[in-house]
Amino acid sequence: MSKTHIQFKLNGSEVETLVEPRELLIHVIREQLGQTGSHIGCETSHCGACTVDLNGESLKSCTILAVQANGAEVATVEGLAASGELHAVQEAFMQEHGLQCGFCTPGMLMRSYRFLQENPNPTEEDIRQGMSGNLCRCTGYQNIVKAIQVAAVKLQAK
């Protein structure tokens, strides 16, 4: 199968690679570009572990072809911390114990990062709705919701 050349911005840096059209964005990010923060969970667009930011929107990178990211700006969990400092959502998840096994966390962080830009001052109900595309099998969501509430306050204070 012939390969297609694609290039896009990944966490602020230009990257380029050759992909088969059938390759999914999550596979290219992890296997070709070595950024293994985003996880492959269900591969059916249910669990949200592969959530990344593409042109300022959250999406599940298991359900988009890598060729469709050509020319786009993509952000993954690796891009959240700036100059060695954790992002407010990362700090908040740590403080509030918003994770146990950590498998869903990269997706949770990327979704909450985008969600808090869409809705900087959310109610608890808003958070539960806004995060409804991300599944966690450990925490029961209580501390994830708390972490996002704390992150919202941290971001507002900045």
Added chain:
Amino acid sequence: MIPSAFEYHAATSVADAVSMLGQYGEEAKILAGGHSLLPMMKLRFAEPAHLIDINGIEELRGVREEGGNICIGAMTTENQLIASQLLWDKCPLIPQAAKLVADPQVRNRGTIGGDIAHGDPGNDHPAIMLALGASFVLVGPNGERKVPAGDFFLGTYFTLLEEGEMMTEIQVPIPAAGSGCGYSKLKRKTGDYATAAAAVQLQLSGDVCSNITISLTNVAPCSFIATDASEYLTGKIIDESLISEAAEKVMAACDPAEDLRGDIEYKTSMAGEMARRAIRQALTNAKGE
């Protein structure tokens, strides 16, 4: 899970996409939001040799008002529908239903045209389109045709779309003043298809319901209008006992398949309950309560 191999083509215009559809014939599939097609391709339920991506066609996105109609580009995403003030003002049934589709990430990709053209009885927009009396603009090698939603859905994954045709626009007549709408959907969890769902669009003149359409999601091989129930309520002052009667007629029209969401009896019963709730919702909405 990776789909089997295919050739990828990014269409730059509707004409470009239609010409490629003509060139590759039945080996080609249109890629809209991809949240039904890509999962099917991973599972080898679909193995198109050519995928024609229409995400780059900007003219297919957006909501506008034109001559008494709301015109929605087929590639308008669920989240764009939810963000449209024009829809909330003139045709709230569409964004109300869009909020119940899948989850926030999926709603950034999933499109109204894809949801309709896929022909899946579990998708939400077909019933919404039936309730609203919408029309679909289909473009093919012989030009454009406009078909009513009522004629479009023929069976599971089976629609009026001919080989070589694509959907470009959805046209919805703007409901008159005094109208009301409701969509009631039962699902096991976020992201699931409906166990059963009912859409209602109605019109009141005074207390009398002068016009009503009740349509159903996922309780038959394709979405359908519950004609008997709708006719039964037309011209009447709707009260609780009439709602119960209508729900019985809705249930009589259901033909669900048994699956993990439930058996036939349960799904039929839930369709009745969803209809009751959607009718009440639409009445409240019409009265501005």
